[in-house]
Amino acid sequence: MKIVVAVSGINAVDNPGPGTGICKALKESDLDIRTIGLAYDAMEPGVYMDNIIDKSYIMPYPSGSREAFIERIKHIHSVEKIDVIISALDAELPIYMDIEPVLQELGIKMLIPTKEMFKTRDKLRLKELAETIGVKAPEYRSCTSIRDLHDSTENVGFPCMVKGPFYEAFKANNISEAEGYFHKIAMAWGYPIIVQKFITGDEYDVIGCGDGKGNDIGVFAIRKMTITKLGKVWNAVSIKNEKLIEATRKVVKGLSWRGGFEFEVLVESSSQDIYVLEINPRFPAWVYFAAGCGINLPERMVKLLLNKEYETNSNYDSGKLMIRFTNEMIKDIKDFEQISTTGET
Amino acid sequence: MKKEYIKPYIKKQTAGIMNKFGVSYNKGHREDILGIPIGNFTDKFGSPVFVLSEKLIRERYRKIYSHFSSKYPKAKMSWSYKTNYLDAVCSIMHQEGETAEVVSDFEYQKARRLGVPGNKIIYNGPYKPIESLKVAFQEGAMVNLDNFDELIKAEDAAKSINKKVPVGIRVNMDTGVYPQWSRFGFNIENNSAFNAVKRIQHSENLYLEGIHCHIGTFMLDPNAYREAVKKVVALMRKIEIMFKINIKYLDFGGGFPSMNKLKGTYLPPEVSVPPVEEFIDAVADTLLEELKPDEYPDVYLETGRSIIDEAGWLITSVDAVKRLPDGTKSYIIDAGVNLLYTSTWYNYKVEIDRELHGAYENSVIYGPLCMNIDVVVESAFLPPLPIGTRLILSPMGAYNVTQWMQFIRYRPAVAMIMEDGSLEEIRRPETLDDVVGPERIPEKLKKFEL
Amino acid sequence: MDRDKLSVLAISDSGFIFDPVTGHSYTANATGLRIFELLKEDKSEDEIKSILMEEFETTEDEVSVDVDDFIENLKKYFLV
C-alpha cells in the first residue's frame, strides 16, 4: 500500500513555498508515496506538476473559519486516506497546531511544533532565545502604527529591515521607504510589523528537523550566494561550519523542537559574530537541496511519524551547488477549468 | 413542475485572487439563537434587535471566576460597567457576586440606583469631578487615582468632608506590548507611581490601600499579564517596606480578548485568540510565584468583553440590494455604525437566517445612515440575499449597547433570552419622546408658518 | 446589444466559460448558462424573462431584476 502524504505550499513561484521540493524529495525516497497537493489557489504551479504531485485539492484560507478548514481536510481524507500532512507555510501553521488533536483522531500524523515552541521562536522573542544559545540578535522593535514606526526607526537607525508577521522583509533606506513597506506588509498580513537593525555580513541558513525530544534527525547548512528581490535564496553552496551547526543543535535541544525548521543567521563581516535573524517553523523552499545531497528530511520525517527506521546522520559534502532556474510547462485550459470548478485535479 | 430558481450568476476567474474554495465563508446559516427561531425575535421586538443570553453570560462568568478563584485564594471580580451597563446585565453580574467597576459619575450613579452599596464600587477613570469624589469617599467606594492633579483634588474632597480616606493609584508600565497605555495612571518605570505614593502617605486626608492597572484591551499575549503582575508586586513590596503599610488590594483591570475577528489580523480568532484560562493563569501563577501566603492581598479582575461579547447578537434585515459601479454586490441593512461602534475594529461573523442557494460572492454591507462612513461589514462572502433576509451579526455583547448613539434613528430594543428560554425585553425601542424630552424651544422660536 | 462575441465562447456544462479571443475565463451557474443559451438564440430580454418564469419557480419582479443584473455583468466583462 502506498503511503499518502499531503503537502501544502506547492506555490513554486517567485516567492516560493517548499511544497514542490518536499514532494520531489518524497518521490526520490525509498518509500512508495502518493503525494497530495494542498493548494490555496488554482494557479499554484504544483497543481499542474503531475510528475511529482499525484493529485491536488484547493483548501479554504486559514484566515477563514477553523470549522471550514477541518471540514475540507475531512473530505480529502475520506477520499485519500491521508497518513501524514507536511505543513509548509507559516500562515497556516497556527491552525494546524490548533487542530492537530482532531487530525490525530482521524489517523493523520504531523510533526509540527507546539504552540509554546512556536511562540518562543516568534520574531518578538528572538533576543531571549539568542541569549540562551549564546549568539546575538539584531536590535528590533515591533510596530502597530505609523507612530511606532517613526519611534522605532529613530531607535534602530537606517538602513533597517521592515518585516511582516509571517512573510516579507524589505530593506528601507529612509523613513518614506519604511512607511511604504509598512503599509504594504500591513495590508497583506496585518500586525505587528518588525523594524530590525541592518547588519552587513554574510547570510547562512541551516535546515533541519527536530524529533520533539531534543534531538535532530539531520541538519544541513548553506551559504546564500544570490538572493532575489523578495529575499529568497536563488543560488547557494553547502558548507560545513561547526559553530553554526552547534548553535542549531542548541536551538533544537533548548526548545525540544518538533518538526522541520530553517535557522537563518547572519555573520557580521567586521566582528564575525553570529546573529539569529529568524527561525522558520517549517522546511524552507530549498529543502530539496539537502535531499539531493543525501539528507532527505521529508523522507526521514515521514518514517519517524510512521514508526519506521530512519537515518539521523548529517553526512554531506560541502561545496555542492544549488542552481535554481525558471521553467515553463504547457497545460490545457481544461486543467484550469477542472481545478477551478471542482476544487481538485 | 417548475425547477427551483437560483439567481443567475457569472464571475470572471482571476488568478491570484481566490476562487470559491480559497475564500473564507460561512456556508452555514442559523435559523435560531439558543433554540429560539430568528423570526420570533423580530416579530416580538422589531428589527434590528440586540439579543443577549442570560445563560451564556452566567456560564462564562462562572468559568472565569472559578478558574481564577481555584488558583488564587483572594480572587475578586468587578463588573466593568462601560462594557455593558444595561440594568439587567449588571444585575446578573451582581447576582453572581461581582462588584461594580465604574469610570464616571454617571456610571457611579447608575450603580447606586441599581442598589450597589458605595463600598462595593471601584471608581476608576482619568476624570472624576470633585462632587462625585466627595460622594464616593462619603460612601466608602474604592477610588483609584489617575494623576497628580486628581490626587490634590481628592485631598480637597476628603478635607471638605473631614475624613481621612483610603485610595488606590492607577499605574502603567512597559509590559512588552504595543501600544503601551501610558496615558492612564502613574508610570512605574519613571518613578512617578512611587512619588504619587509618597505624596499620598504625607497627606493628612489620604492613605494608600491599593494598586490598579489596566494594560490595554483585546490583549493577545498572556505574557503581558505576567509582566504586569511582576512589576506591580515589585512596586507593592517597595511601598510596603518604605512606608511600613499594608496594601489591601491589587487590581489588574480587564483586557482579555473575545472571539471577535480583529481587523488587521490574518488568522481566525479560534486560532489567534488564546483561551481565557491562559490569561488567568498568567495572573494567578505569577502572583503565587511572587507572593508569600501571609501577604496575599485581594486581587481584582475587571474582565469585560471576555465575559459578555460572545453572549450577544444583533439581528438585522436586508432592506435593499445594489450592484456598485465597480461590480461589487452591496446590501443595505437596517442597522448602521450608529449602533455598531465596534465595527471600526472588528470583522463580525455574518450568518443568514435560512439556507440560500446561488454562488457566493464578496459583498459589502452598508447601514441605513445617509453617511459614507456607514459600512458595517467591508467584505462578507455571501450567496445572493433576497430582501428581508435576516442577518445575524456576532459577537455583539460588549461595548455596542453602551457606545451606540442616537443619530437620525431610534435605538432599537434589546432582548434577553432568560435561562428558562423565555424572552424579555430589557430595553424597549426608543420613542420620539425619549429623544426630544430634554429639549426646550425659546419662546420666540416657537411659531413658524410654512 | 452586440451578441457576436457569444458565439465564440467555449461554454462547458460545468459552468466554465473560456473566451478564446481575450483569454479570460469565467464561471457561471446553471441559471446563468440558461440565459447564455437564450441570448445566443437571439431572444429579447423580455422573452428571456418570461421563459425563465415558465421554467423556474420565481416571480416576475425577481427575474426582472436578476436578468438585468446579469446582463449588466456581461456588459461589464465586455461579453456583449
Ligand SMILES: Cc1ncc(COP(=O)(O)O)c(C=O)c1O
Ligand atoms: C479600567 C478598566 N477596567 C476594565 C475594563 C474592561 O476591559 P475589557 O472589556 O477589555 O475586559 C476597561 C475597558 O477599557 C477599563 O478601562
